[in-house]
Amino acid sequence: xxxxxxxPAPPTAPPPPRRxxxxxxxxxxxxxxxxxxFMLPSLVILAxxxxxxxxxxxxxxxxxxxxxxxxxWIGLDNYQRLVSDPAFHNALVNTFYYAxxxxxLSVGLALGLAVLLNRRLPLRGFLxxxxxxxxxxxxxxxxxxxxxxxxxxxxxxxxxxxKVGIVSEQGWLRDPSLAMPAVILVGIxxxxxxxxxxxxxxxxxxxxELHEAASIDGAGPWRRFRRITWPLLANQTMLITILAAxxxxxxxxxxxxxxxxxxxxxxxxxxMMIYRVGFTEFGFGYASAMSWVLVLLIFGLSMAQVGYFRKxxxxx
Amino acid sequence: MAATAAPAPPVGRGPGVVRAWRAxxxxxxxxxxxxxxxxxxWMVATSFKPEADIVKFPPSLLPERLTFEHYLDVWxxxxxxxxxxxxxxxxxxxTLISLLLDSMTAYALARLEFPGRNLVxxxxxxxxxxxxxxxxIPLYDLLxxxxxxxxxxxxxVPRATNAFGIFFLRQFLLSLPxxxxxxxxxxxxxxxxxxxxxxxxxxxxxxxxxxxFHFMYNWNDLLWPLIINQDQARxxxxxxxxxxxxxxxxxxxxxxxxxxxxLIPVVLFFLVIQRRFVEGIATTGIRG
Numbered sequence: 001x002x003x004x005x006x007x008p009a010p011p012t013a014p015p016p017p018r019r020x021x022x023x024x025x026x027x028x029x030x031x032x033x034x035x036x037x038f039m040l041p042s043l044v045i046l047a048x049x050x051x052x053x054x055x056x057x058x059x060x061x062x063x064x065x066x067x068x069x070x071x072x073w074i075g076l077d078n079y080q081r082l083v084s085d086p087a088f089h090n091a092l093v094n095t096f097y098y099a100x101x102x103x104x105l106s107v108g109l110a111l112g113l114a115v116l117l118n119r120r121l122p123l124r125g126f127l128x129x130x131x132x133x134x135x136x137x138x139x140x141x142x143x144x145x146x147x148x149x150x151x152x153x154x155x156x157x158x159x160x161x162x163k164v165g166i167v168s169e170q171g172w173l174r175d176p177s178l179a180m181p182a183v184i185l186v187g188i189x190x191x192x193x194x195x196x197x198x199x200x201x202x203x204x205x206x207x208x209e210l211h212e213a214a215s216i217d218g219a220g221p222w223r224r225f226r227r228i229t230w231p232l233l234a235n236q237t238m239l240i241t242i243l244a245a246x247x248x249x250x251x252x253x254x255x256x257x258x259x260x261x262x263x264x265x266x267x268x269x270x271x272m273m274i275y276r277v278g279f280t281e282f283g284f285g286y287a288s289a290m291s292w293v294l295v296l297l298i299f300g301l302s303m304a305q306v307g308y309f310r311k312x313x314x315x316x
Numbered sequence: 317m318a319a320t321a322a323p324a325p326p327v328g329r330g331p332g333v334v335r336a337w338r339a340x341x342x343x344x345x346x347x348x349x350x351x352x353x354x355x356x357x358w359m360v361a362t363s364f365k366p367e368a369d370i371v372k373f374p375p376s377l378l379p380e381r382l383t384f385e386h387y388l389d390v391w392x393x394x395x396x397x398x399x400x401x402x403x404x405x406x407x408x409x410x411t412l413i414s415l416l417l418d419s420m421t422a423y424a425l426a427r428l429e430f431p432g433r434n435l436v437x438x439x440x441x442x443x444x445x446x447x448x449x450x451x452x453i454p455l456y457d458l459l460x461x462x463x464x465x466x467x468x469x470x471x472x473v474p475r476a477t478n479a480f481g482i483f484f485l486r487q488f489l490l491s492l493p494x495x496x497x498x499x500x501x502x503x504x505x506x507x508x509x510x511x512x513x514x515x516x517x518x519x520x521x522x523x524x525x526x527x528x529f530h531f532m533y534n535w536n537d538l539l540w541p542l543i544i545n546q547d548q549a550r551x552x553x554x555x556x557x558x559x560x561x562x563x564x565x566x567x568x569x570x571x572x573x574x575x576x577x578x579l580i581p582v583v584l585f586f587l588v589i590q591r592r593f594v595e596g597i598a599t600t601g602i603r604g
Contacts, residue, residue: 032430034507039436042421042477049455049474050443056454067457113348122338123345129587130349132594133356136586138536140554141575144561145355148362148568156358156375189352197594250447253538257558271449278453279543291450302445 061289066282078289088290090265091273097180098269099248102187106244107237109188110195115225117196118203132193139190143257146186147173150258176266179259183267186254191247195240202236203229235308242305246298270294356579363387363572370568386573393570395549399556400577405468406552407535410475411527418481419523423511425482426489427497437486443479449539456543466547475534481526488522489515525592532582553578 061078065071082088117128134142149157152171161167168175172182206229214224252271255261261268261276268276270290278287358377362370363386365379390396424430425437455474456465464470496518497510505513516523535553542555551559557574586593 028429031428031507035424035428035430035433038420038424038428038507038511042417042482043436045417045473045477046443046479049458050451050479053451053454053458054446056457057450060454067460121345122342123349127345127349129590130352132590133583133586134352136532136536136582136593137356137579138538138554138582140536140538140558141578142355142359144557144571144575145359147561148572149355149358153373154371154375154568156377157354159373159375189355193352250449252449253554256538256542257561274449274452275539275543279456284453284457288450288453291453294447295450298447299445 057288057291060285061292063285065285065288067284068282071285074285078286081286082289082293087265087268088273091268091270091290092293094180094265094267095249095269098184098187098251098267099245102184102248102251103241103244105184106188106192106195107241109192110240111199111233111237113192113196114199114203115229117200131196134190134192135194135197137190139186139253140257142190143186143254146182146254147258150182173259174263176263179263179267183251183255183258186258187248187251190254191244195244198240198243199233199236202233206232238308239305242301242308246301249294249298249301359572359579360576363569363576365569367567367569383569386569387577390570390573390577393567394556394560394574396574396577398549399551399553402468402550402556403535403552403578406471406541407531409468409472410534411530413472413476414478414481414530415523415527417477418526419485419516419519420511421477421482422485422489423515426486427510427515428507440479440482444483452539452543459544464544466545466550468550470544471541471552475540478530481530484526484529485519485522488519492518521592524589525595528585528589528593531585535582 060071062073062075063071064074064077113131117124117131121127149155150172152158152168152174155171158168158172168178172178210228210232211224214228219227250271251269252275255267255269255272256275259267261272271294274287274290274294277283277290361378364382364384366381366383366385369380425433425440459465459470459474462470464473492515497505497514500510500514537552538554538558541552542558545551545555548556548559553574557571557578560574561571
């Protein structure tokens, strides 16, 4: 899927010899006209509901705007405020905390599960479906169930955990040091199956003869994994890690349902803060400036992804 | 999916070792599946428990007494039928309109020659990389000035086409052989006829996969309906239930019954077309 290097397909057949040159020009014009006709509805919608809001977000980030009064130009004030705002620092730290724990754990677990599922295994289809099922479900709705499972009074999971000595008197979601691990747990649970499926596709492209030859030479399972599977999955690991990191930077649904950013803003990520400042306090200008910080973070990761597609090196 | 690795039990051991190894793997598999399914099993089990049993201590996973009252009560207590209908109209509407508009644009980008084609494609790629959250505030502002907040068109129209869908279908259409439509074109068929009669039937598998992505993504989405609708009766299921949980902390049974009913359509879709779904993800690496 090397998107960036796609060149226009060359004309396949030479033009029929009898057709006059003038006719080809007319055909080309007709085709161009048809093309723009096909694209018109999409382009209008994208222009009005994506491109215009995007530029408007940039403009608003230089203004003070609360819907009631017209936007007032204040230059770089919003960005200066971001630099010194402890609440925003807190949101950045929480976002990186969430991303830095969730990403490697999700990717690692996904790899382990994929390797497991790539073997002959009893109940393999059942296991694959169980791991993948959370991916298709509404995170907001399953987070309601997680909420109750972790409830200090009626929660089954917090009861079971208290049996093995992990007790939280206030409840996980109200405990400042346990709330973030709880939303991280749910974030991993939701997405691990997605990355597992991508890893499975990678594993199935590794030629079976490599493993067979190594087995005959006496290499054990761990050694075969270290020397064959892991290096040949380098591309897949890179791609999955970038996708996982982008997804964690945008985490919102389960945090909204489980903690609303609390307790004491300990789970308020950047997207949560944009929601709070933008849609509960109507600080549209300031929230727009925050959203551009998010754009820069994610765009950086996306460029890394494009760079990766440009020079994927492992061939076999 | 073919198993590639060597057989699991260590070779050259007695049958007892093989059986023990097999039992151990089964236990591991069940443990992992149990962890993944726990919230869902608990959700379904709780939806059938009487309210008194739900708040009982110590909590238990499986119900001792069964009741169906939550599944009957839910239709009056939350405007649940309304939420359900909203979600069907929203997710279904976006899916159908978006498949039409995405495929038309993808057709132009993949099968037609015209100046500016690369420019349009690059613009689509850039939109693909930008997080949609950045557009939320101006979009809300725009919908307010159009008077479209708390309306169905306000929810649907901004989603009626989508950079990911265009990209996904374009990649698929590029893989079809080129001489397919040349004959029809020389015979004077209009581009719309070629799109409708030749290309779209061949693109059916890709359209089905993309349709699933669109449907799942919009059925599940929280942030977009949450922001565009303030009126709870106009919400979709995820936002409506999240708000309901915030307001009524005690009615667990009803909330769980509502959650189960809200998840069922996507689970059914998924179980029926699991294979296509999984392949779509494996090849693109992008959620809908």
